[in-house]
Amino acid sequence: MNYEEHKTGNQDMESVQEYGDNDSKTVNVGAGVRIEGRIDGAEVSDISGTLSGTINSSNINLNSSGIFNGDMSGSDITISGNVEGDINSDQYLIVNQSANIKGTIEYSSLQVSYGAKIQGTIRHKGSVHSYTPNIEPIEKEDETENHENDHEEDV
Secondary structure (H helix, E strand, C coil): CCHHHHHHHHHHHHHHHHHHCCCCCEEEECCCCEEEEEEEEEEEEEECCEEEEEEEEEEEEECCCCEEEEEEEEEEEEECCEEEEEEEEEEEEEECCCCEEEEEEEECEEEECCCCEEEEEEEECCCCCCCCCCCCCCCCCCHHHHHHHHHHHHC
């Protein structure tokens, strides 16, 4: 192997290492791209195309051109596109105006913009606290005492 071949080989290896490492754990599904399958363990998932299957990612952003069919779970989820399936958000779920959701939503914190379309079931995670006022009954005074007191004042 001459020097030029060795140099070209090393450059190719560096390119593979540069693009092969994804320490940021980011998934991008571009507009016009269609994926079927499972995404698990991603930190950030940005979907502008079509994804059918399951996704488990810390931060999920479904853009207005994005279409998702299946089960979605994560901590922070923002929906601007079309979803048909289950959404399970551990922390924040933001549903923007252009969103169209059909399915079951479970959330801890929910923000829905005016104009968003949601058809299905919405469930809050965790315990729901109810407030019961502690009101003690008001005791009525004995009417005979009141009349006697009124009578004594007249005399």
